[in-house]
Structure formats: C-alpha cells, structure tokens
Amino acid sequence: MVERRPVLTFVSHLILxxxxxxxxxxxxxxxxxxxxxxxxxxxxxxxxLVPGTNLxxxxxxxxxxxxxxxxxxxxxxxxxxxxxxxxxxxxxxxKTTISLLSAFAIVYFRFPFRNTVxxxxxxxxxxxxxxxxxxxxxxxASLGMLNTYAGLTIPxxxxxxxxxxxxxxFLTVPDELVEAARIxxxxxxxxxxxVLIPLSATSIAALFVIQFIYGWNQYLWPLLMTTHEDMYxxxxxxxxxxxxxxxxxxxxxxxxxxxxxxxPALVVILMQKWxxxxxxxxxx
Amino acid sequence: MASIxxxxxxxxxxxxxxxxxxxxxxxxxxxxxxxxxxxxxxGCGKSTLLRMVAGLxxxxxxxxxxxxxxxxxxxxxxxxxxxxxxxxxxxxxxSVFDNMAYGLKIARVPKDEIKARVDKAAxxxxxxxxxxxxxxxxxxxxxxxxxxxxxxxxxxQVFLFDEPLSNLDAKLRAHTRLEIxxxxxxLGITSLFxxxxxxxxxxxxxxxxxxxxxxxxxFGTPEEVYARxxxxxxxxxxxxxxxxxxxxxxGAKPGVTVGIRPEHLDITDSGWALTVDALETLGAERxxxxxxxxxxxxxxxxxxxxxxxxVPQLGSTIHVTPRPDRLHYFDTTTGKRI
Ligand SMILES: Nc1ncnc2c1ncn2[C@@H]1O[C@H](COP(=O)(O)OP(=O)(O)O)[C@@H](O)[C@H]1O
Ligand SMILES: [Mg+2]
Numbered sequence: 374m375v376e377r378r379p380v381l382t383f384v385s386h387l388i389l390x391x392x393x394x395x396x397x398x399x400x401x402x403x404x405x406x407x408x409x410x411x412x413x414x415x416x417x418x419x420x421x422l423v424p425g426t427n428l429x430x431x432x433x434x435x436x437x438x439x440x441x442x443x444x445x446x447x448x449x450x451x452x453x454x455x456x457x458x459x460x461x462x463x464x465x466x467x468k469t470t471i472s473l474l475s476a477f478a479i480v481y482f483r484f485p486f487r488n489t490v491x492x493x494x495x496x497x498x499x500x501x502x503x504x505x506x507x508x509x510x511x512x513x514a515s516l517g518m519l520n521t522y523a524g525l526t527i528p529x530x531x532x533x534x535x536x537x538x539x540x541x542x543f544l545t546v547p548d549e550l551v552e553a554a555r556i557x558x559x560x561x562x563x564x565x566x567x568v569l570i571p572l573s574a575t576s577i578a579a580l581f582v583i584q585f586i587y588g589w590n591q592y593l594w595p596l597l598m599t600t601h602e603d604m605y606x607x608x609x610x611x612x613x614x615x616x617x618x619x620x621x622x623x624x625x626x627x628x629x630x631x632x633x634x635x636x637p638a639l640v641v642i643l644m645q646k647w648x649x650x651x652x653x654x655x656x657x
Numbered sequence: 658m659a660s661i662x663x664x665x666x667x668x669x670x671x672x673x674x675x676x677x678x679x680x681x682x683x684x685x686x687x688x689x690x691x692x693x694x695x696x697x698x699x700g701c702g703k704s705t706l707l708r709m710v711a712g713l714x715x716x717x718x719x720x721x722x723x724x725x726x727x728x729x730x731x732x733x734x735x736x737x738x739x740x741x742x743x744x745x746x747x748x749x750x751x752s753v754f755d756n757m758a759y760g761l762k763i764a765r766v767p768k769d770e771i772k773a774r775v776d777k778a779a780x781x782x783x784x785x786x787x788x789x790x791x792x793x794x795x796x797x798x799x800x801x802x803x804x805x806x807x808x809x810x811x812x813x814q815v816f817l818f819d820e821p822l823s824n825l826d827a828k829l830r831a832h833t834r835l836e837i838x839x840x841x842x843x844l845g846i847t848s849l850f851x852x853x854x855x856x857x858x859x860x861x862x863x864x865x866x867x868x869x870x871x872x873x874x875x876f877g878t879p880e881e882v883y884a885r886x887x888x889x890x891x892x893x894x895x896x897x898x899x900x901x902x903x904x905x906x907x908g909a910k911p912g913v914t915v916g917i918r919p920e921h922l923d924i925t926d927s928g929w930a931l932t933v934d935a936l937e938t939l940g941a942e943r944x945x946x947x948x949x950x951x952x953x954x955x956x957x958x959x960x961x962x963x964x965x966x967x968v969p970q971l972g973s974t975i976h977v978t979p980r981p982d983r984l985h986y987f988d989t990t991t992g993k994r995i
Contacts, residue, residue, distance in 0.1 A: 550748065552713050553748070555713065556713075556733045556739065558760055559759075568748055568750075571750040572750055
C-alpha cells in the first residue's frame with residue numbers, strides 16, 4: 374500500500390478532480406445548452422455556462438417535435454427513443470437466450486461435429502458487424518426485413534462473444550453437480566433451468582448491461598437499413614438534427630443527446646451491483 | 658432395502674484401439690442391509706465401480722442388480738440409490754433445505770411430505786438451524802452432513818459413498834465415521850462405501866472389498882482380511898506398519914514368500930538374528946527395524962513391541978521368533994495365499 378502523506382493525498386485528489394472535470398465538463402455543457410434557447414446559444418460567444426430558463430420548452434420540442442422559433446419543423450425524439458429501447462432490449466434478451474442454449478449444447482451434449490460447431494462459432498467472433506455489413510444487408514434486404522425490428526436486431530444478435538463466455542463458465546461447473554442432479558432425477562433442461570441459469574445469473578446481468586449499451590449505440594447498421602423515419606433509432610436522430618435543416622437548433626440537439634444518454638446510464642446504475650459482481654467474481 | 662449383485666463386471670474407457678480396461682471382471686454379492694467398504698490404492702478403480710452401480714458410468718460388460726432388478730440400462734434416478742460425493746456436490750445457489758428437497762420436488766412428492774422428511778433428516782444430522790443457509794456459509798463438516806441429508810431424504814434402497822470423509826480434518830473424520838456407523842445402525846440401508854484409507858475401511862466395514870488395479874483381491878470381514886489376507890497385496894495394504902514379507906526365509910521352501918505381522922514377532926534370547934537398523938517410538942508401542950542380511954542383499958523386518966519391553970541398542974544384534982500359528986505363506990510368483 375501507498376503511505377499516507379499529505380502531499381501525496383493532495384496530488385492524487387488533484388489528478389482525480391482534473392479527470393472528473395475533463396469527463397464531466399462536456400456533459401455539463403450539453404446540459405446547459407439544452408436549457409437555453411437556440412438564439413441564446415448562437416448569439417452569446419462564448420456560450421453562457423449558467424443554465425438558462427428554457428429547459429421545459431426545449432425538452433418538449435426535443436421529445437415531441439413541432440415548429441421552433443427559428444421556423445424549422447422538427448419531428449421529435451419520442452418515437453426514436455422507443456425504437457432504440459425496443460432494439461436495445463431485444464438484442465440482449467435474444468443474445469443471452471441463444472448463447473446460453475448453444476453453450477449448453479456445446480458443453481453438455483455429445484453430438485457429431487461438436488468441435489466443428491464450436492470452432493465455427495468461434496470464427497464468427499473475428500467478424501464484427503462492420504466487416505460483414507455488405508452481405509448482411511443483402512440477406513436482410515432479400516428477406517424483406519428492411520425497416521423492421523427483426524432487421525434491426527437479428528443480425529446483431531448473431532455473434533459468438535456471449536456463447537463463448539457462457540461456454541467458459543459452464544466448463545468450470547464441477548461434473549459432480551451434473552451427476553448429483555442426474556441422481557436427483559433432473560433431466561437436461563431441468564438442470565439447465567434450475568442449476569445452470571441461477572449459477573450464471575451474474576454473468577447474464579453483466580452481459581445484459583454490455584449488450585444493452587451496444588444495442589442502444591448502434592449507428593452504422595440502422596443508418597444502412599432504415600429508410601422510414603419511424604424506424605430511426607435516436608442515435609441517428611441526433612445526426613439528422615445536425616445536418617438536415619438550414620439552421621441547427623443546438624438546444625434541441627443537446628437535449629436529444631441528453632435523452633439518448635439517459636437509458637444506458639440508468640441501466641448501468643440500476644444493475645451496477647450485479648454488473649460488477651458478474652465481472653469480478655462468479656459464485657460457485 | 659435391497660441387495661446388490663455384481664456379476665463379472667467389466668469397465669473400459671474409450672473404445673477400439675484406445676480402449677483402456679480399468680475393471681477386470683468383479684463379482685460380488687452385497688447382502689440386504691449390509692455396510693460394505695471398497696478399499697484400495699488410488700487409481701485402482703473404486704470410484705469407477707461405485708459409479709457403475711450409481712448409473713453414472715456405463716457398464717462395459719457383466720451385470721449389476723439392485724434387489725431383483727438388473728439396473729444396467731436404468732438412469733441413476735430410476736435405480737433407487739443415493740450418493741454422497743467427495744466434494745459434496747451441493748447446489749451452491751440453493752439453501753440447505755432446497756438442496757435436500759430438490760430430488761423430492763422433481764419426484765413430485767407432496768410439499769408437506771417433503772418438509773416432514775427434510776425436517777427429520779435435519780434433526781438426525783443436527784442441521785435444523787442451518788436450513789436457510791447457503792452451502793458456502795457452512796463449514797466442511799456441515800456441508801458433508803447436508804450431502805448425507807440429501808441422500809437420507811430420498812429414502813433409497815442403497816447408499817453410495819465416494820470418499821465422503823477425505824476432505825475433513827482428522828478429528829472430524831473420526832467423529833463422522835462414528836456418525837455414519839450410527840446412521841447405518843438406525844436406518845439399516847444397504848451401503849457401499851469407497852475409501853483409500855484402510856483405517857476407515859477396517860472401522861466402518863461389516864465386510865470389505867480390497868481392490869487392486871481393477872481386480873477384487875479379497876472380499877471378507879475386516880477380521881478375515883486382517884487374519885488371512887488372500888494375497889501379498891492385501892497383506893501389505895491392510896495393517897500399519899505392513900506385514901513383513903520375506904522371500905527367502907530361513908527354512909522355507911523355494912518359491913514361497915513367508916509373511917509375518919510386526920506384532921507377531923517376539924524378541925527372544927535365541928532365534929533369527931537381526932541387526933537393529935532404526936527405532937521408532939509411537940507412544941504406546943515401539944517399532945524396531947531389523948536388518949536381515951542374506952547373501953549380498955538384505956531385507957528390513959519390522960518388529961512391534963510394547964512400551965514395557967527393554968529397548969534394543971541401535972546396531973546391536975537381536976534375536977526374534979515368529980509365533981508359529983501367525984505365519985502366512987504366499988506363492989512368490991502369483992502372490993496368492995497358499
Ligand atoms: N472418465 C475417464 N476416462 C478415462 N479414464 C478414466 C476415467 N475415469 C477414471 N479413469 C481411469 O480409471 C482408473 C480408475 O479410476 P478411479 O475409479 O477414479 O480410481 P479410484 O477411485 O480407485 O482412485 C484410473 O486409471 C483412471 O485414470
Ligand atoms: Mg476415486
């Protein structure tokens with residue numbers, strides 16, 4: 374351990390405070406901007422660092438859209454938030470279900486080409502969405518899944534990371550536990566449900582958080598495969614606010630950014646205990 | 658309750674060219690209500706044998722019956738057995754109560770019946786106050802008792818134990834040994850108990866199976882096995898210090914190995930001359946290591962004497978006489994008792 378000395382304490386606190394400022398200042402700036410009117414932001418240079426009075430108005434416009442004072446017509450982020458939420462829930466749920474089951478099959482069942490299957494799954498680990506985006510688009514388009522939730526989520530669900538994670542975890546479950554369950558009369562699915570899933574609970578929680586954020590932050594894939602406005606996720610919405618209209622309503626952009634940040638932050642905060650437990654230790 | 662019959666049981670791991678036979682035709686009849694211990698050095702196939710009875714390992718050849726049923730093709734849960742594992746194999750996320758109740762829940766035993774059975778087992782094993790705890794909140798001895806409780810509540814025909822005491826410290830092991838004996842007296846369930854520890858085997862067994870390299874060397878009561886070991890392996894494996902085996906004993910026929918236990922050699926004024934090589938004091942008794950020189954080679958002979966006897970000097974020559982009715986004779990080539 375490091376000795377307790379006043380100078381050291383001061384220096385370490387200074388570094389921490391600086392770090393917090395570097396990370397937190399842009400967030401603060403975003404928030405402040407979202408409480409002002411568009412005119413206030415563009416006219417005062419540099420921008421005022423004191424929160425303005427336009428908070429409720431800005432957020433209403435950001436969420437539900439409408440005519441702004443500058444005359445642009447915005448569509449509102451509420452629908453996009455919903456699309457993002459559904460996507461960001463389907464991806465972790467689908468991914469956890471599929472990878473738990475496939476890891477269970479790979480570890481506990483003997484079937485022909487078991488190893489081949491494992492290696493095939495493993496190889497796909499090396500192919501992130503961006504690499505296979507062209508062919509994936511082809512497939513999704515010809516299946517008629519453009520502008521659907523299925524199209525938004527299924528290609529992102531299919532990945533091997535989680536399968537791999539659960540396989541490694543299942544391999545550490547002692548054989549005797551399987552045998553004890555067999556003697557107790559538990560069939561394979563019963564063992565899966567009553568023993569393996571509860572034991573994996575913390576890993577599942579950690580995976581859920583990671584995959585929720587991953588799903589929420591998707592940009593490239595939705596950009597490619599959604600053409601209808603009502604299937605846009607919120608991350609795309611921010612970009613559209615910046616580009617499209619002649620005049621950028623910065624307060625609305627910033628409010629939308631804050632709105633887009635909230636759900637992942639909430640998920641992390643609410644599941645923090647589980648999440649950290651899942652990353653740090655496993656209960657065996 | 659039921660008897661267990663093993664007839665010409667074989668086990669090979671793997672198949673074809675890489676097949677590795679580890680049990681070479683074991684036949685034994687374990688009576689209804691009997692407590693039988695399988696003992697042997699590690700790797701001799703004890704666990705494999707037990708796991709075949711449990712149904713956790715396929716039987717490569719021969720037949721195993723429990724009661725009047727041949728169980729070769731039955732699932733473990735259909736064999737009416739319960740097993741206690743060396744590392745206890747408790748479900749880590751379930752409370753003590755749920756650990757014991759799980760098998761009954763699956764078997765759709767009514768709730769109040771489950772509760773009654775678990776409570777009864779918890780009372781026998783003094784686990785009452787721990788029923789709501791998780792296994793990780795228990796000591797090793799308590800976990801071991803939960804594992805036994807899980808076996809008891811099933812009310813099986815047969816108990817199978819695979820070295821259930823080897824993770825306990827010496828004191829707890831002795832105590833648990835007594836508990837298991839008492840449990841068997843009270844419940845009278847046919848039990849098959851695997852251990853590598855001969856003291857455990859001698860103290861627990863009504864009859865014991867001594868195994869070596871996948872072969873059953875002897876099956877008998879602890880007294881029989883001790884007094885009339887069927888082979889040189891049994892003679893040296895059971896008893897501590899082991900029986901002295903002398904290949905070219907004075908006066909013995911060629912091809913015959915003579916065996917004599919250390920406590921059956923008396924130090925006398927005349928007789929077999931040995932040089933004292935080492936001495937060990939074990940409290941109530943003393944071990945004398947006598948070197949018997951013959952030709953170029955020599956053999957060490959262990960003599961056990963009571964503490965009252967005079968202590969021989971290191972390096973001095975002593976004379977010993979075996980008690981004639983306690984001599985054992987074995988065929989030197991096969992190792993079998995003659
Ligand atoms: N699953 C297995 N696959 C291959 N060989 C095994 C397996 N289990 C046990 N063996 C072999 O069978 C022999 C007997 O093992 P085991 O019954 O566990 O011995 P013990 O319980 O007497 O120590 C050992 O040589 C061991 O290597
Ligand atoms: Mg073993």
